Amino acid sequence: MAGTEIFDNEEIKAITDVIERKMIHRYGSHNSRNGHYRVDEFENKAKAITGSKFALGVSNGTAALIVALKAMGVKPGDEIITTPFTFIATIEAIVECNAVPILGEIDETLSLDPESIEKLITHKTKAIMPVHMFGVAADLDPIISIANKHNIPVIEDACEVVGGTYKGKYLGTLGLCGTWSFDPNKTLTVGEGGMVLTNDEDLYNKMDYYHDHGHIHSKEVDRGDEGKSGFGVNYRLSEIQGALGIVALDKMEMAIGKLRATKKKILDAVADTGIKPRPMNDNEGETASHVIFLMPTAEDAKKFQTAAKNAGCGCGIIADNTWHYAKHWEALDAMSEKDFFGTKAPSYAPETMANADAILSRAVMFGLNICMDEESINKIIDSIRAGMKAIKQ
Ligand SMILES: Cc1ncc(COP(=O)(O)O)c(C=O)c1O
Numbered sequence: 001m002a003g004t005e006i007f008d009n010e011e012i013k014a015i016t017d018v019i020e021r022k023m024i025h026r027y028g029s030h031n032s033r034n035g036h037y038r039v040d041e042f043e044n045k046a047k048a049i050t051g052s053k054f055a056l057g058v059s060n061g062t063a064a065l066i067v068a069l070k071a072m073g074v075k076p077g078d079e080i081i082t083t084p085f086t087f088i089a090t091i092e093a094i095v096e097c098n099a100v101p102i103l104g105e106i107d108e109t110l111s112l113d114p115e116s117i118e119k120l121i122t123h124k125t126k127a128i129m130p131v132h133m134f135g136v137a138a139d140l141d142p143i144i145s146i147a148n149k150h151n152i153p154v155i156e157d158a159c160e161v162v163g164g165t166y167k168g169k170y171l172g173t174l175g176l177c178g179t180w181s182f183d184p185n186k187t188l189t190v191g192e193g194g195m196v197l198t199n200d201e202d203l204y205n206k207m208d209y210y211h212d213h214g215h216i217h218s219k220e221v222d223r224g225d226e227g228k229s230g231f232g233v234n235y236r237l238s239e240i241q242g243a244l245g246i247v248a249l250d251k252m253e254m255a256i257g258k259l260r261a262t263k264k265k266i267l268d269a270v271a272d273t274g275i276k277p278r279p280m281n282d283n284e285g286e287t288a289s290h291v292i293f294l295m296p297t298a299e300d301a302k303k304f305q306t307a308a309k310n311a312g313c314g315c316g317i318i319a320d321n322t323w324h325y326a327k328h329w330e331a332l333d334a335m336s337e338k339d340f341f342g343t344k345a346p347s348y349a350p351e352t353m354a355n356a357d358a359i360l361s362r363a364v365m366f367g368l369n370i371c372m373d374e375e376s377i378n379k380i381i382d383s384i385r386a387g388m389k390a391i392k393q
Pocket of ligand 1: 063
């Protein structure tokens with residue numbers, strides 16, 4: 001799963017070059033860097049791959065979400081509709097903008113259920129934020145169509161699915177903007193890094209200024225002479241990460257190809273057991289970072305988990321995942337029904353997530369590595385078969 005698996009001489013060369021040239025800042029020093037701008041190249045590669053008009057490298061995926069929301073003009077007390085099944089960073093980014101997370105339902109694809117969105121829209125809704133979780137696209141067509149009907153922008157949290165697609169388009173490029181993460185747990189990593197993709201020039205400019213202290217970037221003047229657009233923060237990416245990012249994107253197809261091949265091998269080998277793989281909104285576009293199955297009941301999921309572990313390969317039940325499921329976040333529950341910058345937050349009590357729980361407590365998950373030998377793959381297959389045998393007994 002972690003992109004460090006595919007590190008080799010390419011990364012060493014890329015970093016060494018930056019160190020030897022002693023040019024680590026992505027901006028400024030135009031006269032002494034001989035035209036080397038590694039973060040620019042990383043962004044240009046992301047644009048060339050995805051077809052996105054603009055790409056902004058930032059320090060991580062959480063920063064990418066915050067920069068995007070800020071640039072979209074999200075203000076204290078605004079509401080952002082998202083999903084209870086996401087990494088905690090999605091919610092943190094919303095709260096960091098002093099906005100109120102409004103949680104929809106999920107469906108069996110484990111993504112935001114489009115049917116749950118419309119009734120949550122109010123005059124305070126400033127964005128809809130679907131999250132493409134564990135390698136699979138949310139159902140963007142209906143989500144975007146609801147958003148368009150109400151004139152609300154969509155920001156895709158595509159942090160987990162760099163290189164994944166929905167109906168042939170790269171995830172992160174279908175909404176007003178989308179975010180990627182290259183953190184150490186992702187299929188492609190630069191250590192820590194993020195990217196925002198958008199076709200909207202005005203939004204891009206605002207994000208560009210905000211992520212770097214309000215600098216109006218220019219290659220014509222020294223950094224100290226650049227114009228100021230207003231307050232910002234420092235979520236810059238360094239040239240080391242930029243250099244790693246260029247290599248990472250070059251390896252994207254290879255890494256996803258290997259994951260997809262492994263997943264197919266596993267699914268083919270267990271198809272005769274009658275197991276139900278997680279349904280997907282686009283089977284072709286997944287990044288195959290995880291293999292997830294839906295058991296008939298939560299009790300079956302527990303039986304499956306125990307038997308799989310005894311057979312050599314443990315799996316998680318997603319409802320137990322304390323970092324990726326809002327039911328577990330006391331800090332969020334503490335906001336329940338409180339006034340939050342002039343908006344009354346909804347209840348985030350665990351019982352409000354009963355529908356999500358009914359699905360997530362049936363979902364069992366195996367994480368995949370990019371480079372897996374036959375023995376490890378077979379261990380997963382044997383464990384799945386043992387799990388299915390246990391629930392049939
Ligand atoms: C869905 C989702 N959003 C946002 C993030 C945040 O990315 P980062 O770790 O780069 O800050 C992650 C990272 O795990 C994620 O999975």
